[in-house]
Amino acid sequence: MAFSKEHKSKMLSDYENWLGKSQAVFMLEYNKMTMKDIDAFRTKVRETGSEAHIVKNTLMQLAMTNAGYKDVKKAEGTLLVGFAYNDAPGLAKVFAEASKNSDVFKMRGGYLDKQLLSVEQVKALAELPPLPVMRATLLGVLQAPASKLVRTLAEPARSMASVVKAYSDKGATQAA
Structure with missing residues (x-):
């Protein structure tokens, strides 16, 4: 044509x-x-x-x-x-x-x-992989160090809270 x-x-x-x-x-x-x-x-x-x-x-x-x-x-x-x-x-x-x-x-x-x-x-x-999957993977890689740091910083407080709870439970058991 x-x-x-x-x-x-x-x-x-x-x-x-x-x-x-x-x-x-x-x-x-x-x-x-x-x-x-x-x-x-x-x-x-x-x-x-x-x-x-x-x-x-x-x-x-x-x-x-x-x-x-x-x-x-x-x-x-x-x-x-x-x-x-x-x-x-x-x-x-x-x-x-x-x-x-x-x-x-x-x-x-x-x-x-x-x-x-x-x-x-x-x-x-x-x-x-598709673009959204690649973005999610990259975001996960970037967030991993920050998440680990937050868990590491929060762990002493969690440990202290469990020790206090154990003493309070022990005290409640002895009082009964």
Whole structure:
């Protein structure tokens, strides 16, 4: 399908806008995809706070070069590109699951902070825990020393209270 020059420039500006907002970009080659497949895939992508678009390869390469992406490869086949705005590991997980055991989708790699990622690196990124889990783990690591200090400082008072309670219980027993 032939596009006019104005339409191509609009598409190029859209691609550059998406690239400018995204932390990571992942690419899938698709084959024999139905609208049902596309809708289901895009729903999963939206749950991660990201977007997925079918792109024109030449325009996408030009947009990536203009946006400062390194090692831009020549795109081949029909590509579905995901733009991760918040949670790059979450989007990588959606793309990795879609390409696993599927004859419709094939992972093509991606970019993280404008650096080229291989298919294996994208799959490794997909194995990272989700962002909220990582934040909770980090918070637990940061809180552990403070919690231990509070317990250490409170222990002498607890010990003293148990000694006083034992004497009071002993005195109550002797009086009876």
